[in-house]
Amino acid sequence: MASSSSTAQIHGGLGFSSLKKPNSRTLFFGQRPNASFPRAPFPKLTSKTTFRKGFTLRVVNEKVVGIDLGTTNSAVAAMEGGKPTIITNAEGQRTTPSVVAYTKNADRLVGQIAKRQAVVNPENTFFSVKRFIGRKMSEVDEESKQVSYRVIRDDNGNVKLDCPAIGKSFAAEEISAQVLRKLVDDASKFLNDKVTKAVVTVPAYFNDSQRTATKDAGRIAGLEVLRIINEPTAASLAYGFERKNNETILVFDLGGGTFDVSVLEVGDGVFEVLSTSGDTHLGGDDFDKRVVDWLAGDFKRDEGIDLLKDKQALQRLTETAEKAKMELSSLTQTNI
Structure with missing residues (x-):
């Protein structure tokens, strides 16, 4: 996760007109050998630096968060005392569930609540809205059955999420x-400071549409x-x-919605993703679904009732499965 605590804005005509744009898969933290662009977009300033008349230097301190x-939980961090610090939310937790709800009174709820x-x-x-962001309806048939x-x-084939409580549909990025x-x-x-800028991570396999949609969400x-x-670079x-x-x-990333493995080459402050592979349907959500299917199958055999057709029962089963999964992180067995 990347963050910065200050930026400098320099006015007066100095600048670089021909910066080489880095490859979209590469993240630069210094100068690549033989590169045609400078280490930083501003000239080096020393105690002996002089400016022509009319030149002004304004340094603006501001927080940039990462x-x-x-898919299931989100986190935010900032540099504090030169070290990245995960910020606790209003509930005192280091992660926030990536969940949004609307009540019948049109109240919006976000996170744990x-x-x-x-x-x-x-x-x-x-x-699990991340599964739909930047994608067409034709691409998410399987995902749409799991929520x-x-x-x-919509009319353009894009994904919309229906919200009957307020009679509106949302794009995933909304x-x-x-x-x-x-x-x-x-x-x-x-931080006791207004935050308006951020660096956001995405899976290495995200295509341009998904990356653009994530930026639009910001x-x-x-x-x-x-x-x-x-994400593997972060x-x-x-x-x-x-x-x-x-x-x-090699970066191994097993998340709430996806599993991916990436090979990166690191040298001289430059990260380049050489290869990435994985399964977009293998993550914590999918583990939960397997447990839910098993529980629902057992119940249907015994009682003749399909709980998967009842949305409230499905949600209750999903929460139960997730709780059991988390308990098995430290126990050898658990009861459902």
């Missing part, structure tokens, strides 16, 4: 924007998204690999 917008009421309000509670809310198609807004609001309170949330970076930064030279590393 955001991990996840939205997740808690999902059992009684399944059709208006939106989760308790209605996934519909829902993700609500999660981003909560993260940024919590960060602003924690814009809807009122954020300036300075950069979209690959993980490599977190472990300090940018300080090493000529390393080839």
